[in-house]
Amino acid sequence: MIGSIANRTLLQPKSLADALKMLRDEGPLTPLAGCTDLYVALNFGTLKDVRFLNLWGLERLRPIGIRAGMLAIGALATYTDLIRSPVVRKRLPMLVAAAREVGGVQIQNRGTIGGNVVNASPAGDTLPVLAAADAVVVLQSAGGVRRIPFNAFYTGYRQTVRRSDEIVVALEIAPIRGRQYFRKVGTRAAQAISKVVMAGVAGTPPRIALGSVAPTVIRAAQTEAAIAGGASLEAAQRILADELSPIDDMRSTAEYRRRVAVNLLAQFVLGR
Ligand SMILES: Cc1cc2nc3c(=O)[nH]c(=O)nc-3n(C[C@H](O)[C@H](O)[C@H](O)COP(=O)(O)OP(=O)(O)OC[C@H]3O[C@@H](n4cnc5c(N)ncnc54)[C@H](O)[C@@H]3O)c2cc1C
Structure with missing residues (x-):
């Protein structure tokens, strides 16, 4: 109802x-x-x-810029803001790629990165990007500011460490070296919730994060270590398949999600 x-x-x-x-x-x-x-x-x-x-009228939470060498994205930055931002395009093109695939124009004009992060859906499209970027979540309460590594922000399915007296004010991202990768696989090319979403940085060491394959967004730490150690693509794909815990739901099956994830790993590793 x-x-x-x-x-x-x-x-x-x-x-x-x-x-x-x-x-x-x-x-x-x-x-x-x-x-x-x-x-x-x-x-x-x-x-x-x-x-x-x-929060919508709090203009202080909207700007995107560089602060002490870090890319600082206000929590109220919309997908359209991210797509249009020269500094995001330069520093974090995988976030621009993710923002372009969120909903349609109306949602891109209204949906915010802070909302995507706090909503905590494992299918949220910006989450693997922020996980692979080793972002920091800036939380503020009347008592002060806390900075939480993005990869420690989620504690379980739709659970975060945010206290009820805090709001997310910004996301901070240190400069990234290495080719960036983003790919969302849904039912169709646009206006789809992801079946699997992956972001990666082909740096030393590599960083790989996936959404929709576990209760929270995950970093594929064992796969990253295998690739850094010189494992073959096939070996890395087997490790990734074991590292995921996808479920069957109305959008897809666990088996399909696993297969897509290992295929995306090949794209990422081979630079396609
Ligand atoms: C038609 C449609 C298509 C969509 N397509 C996609 C898609 O392709 N990919 C995708 O990832 N999502 C998609 N979404 C989901 C949604 O648009 C995004 O998650 C969006 O980023 C949410 O941001 P918002 O500002 O609207 O959040 P809100 O709805 O305002 O809030 C979401 C949650 O976050 C909390 N919150 C918001 N901002 C803050 C803050 N600064 N501090 C603390 N808590 C906060 C709220 O309390 C609430 O719990 C879609 C939604 C619709 C309706």
Whole structure:
């Protein structure tokens, strides 16, 4: 049944400080950014939360730039912002490739990178990119700032280390050396949720991350080590197949996901 917005409250902070104070003093509150995930839950009647904090007007969370040598992406940066950003195109082309494949133009204009990260779907398209990039999640509360390595942010299926009084304010990414790779495989070329999504950096050592093949986005650490140690492609593919724990669901089968993942590994390794 479609959820109703009657009996739900939306708080409108005027600044980041204001928002953090509201989270501390008037919580629990659910942050709301582009609302593209939250609205789907409302529509499905699964949105239990009743009090929301509207982040959309907090311009401080939108800029993308270089801070102390790191690429710093504001949590409210939309996919369109990422696609258009010269600095993201230069430093992190695999993120631009991912952003181009998210939804359609409307979702790219409204959906944010912070929302994708906190929504914590294992199929989120930016997540393997951020995992392969060794990104850092910047969380802020009224009490201060915490920086969490992206690869320690998720603790289980749709679970993160974010506290309820914190919002994600930015993602930080150190400069990356090596060819970057991104590939999403879905039911069709556009407007599809991924069956398998993979991002990689062909550096020394290589970095490989996958989505939709486990309860959270994963780094394929054993496969990375095998490739760094000079393993053949076939051996690395066998290791990757063992490293994944995909499931059968309405979008695909575990067997198909495993096969696609090892094929993508070949593309990544061979540079195709
Ligand atoms: C038609 C359609 C197609 C889509 N296609 C794709 C796709 O191809 N690939 C893909 O990955 N996703 C897709 N999505 C999902 C969605 O668009 C993305 O996950 C988007 O990035 C969510 O961002 P948002 O700003 O809209 O998040 P919201 O819906 O506003 O929030 C999502 C979650 O994150 C929390 N949150 C948001 N921002 C913050 C913050 N700064 N700090 C703390 N918590 C926060 C919210 O409380 C909520 O739990 C699609 C959705 C739709 C409706």
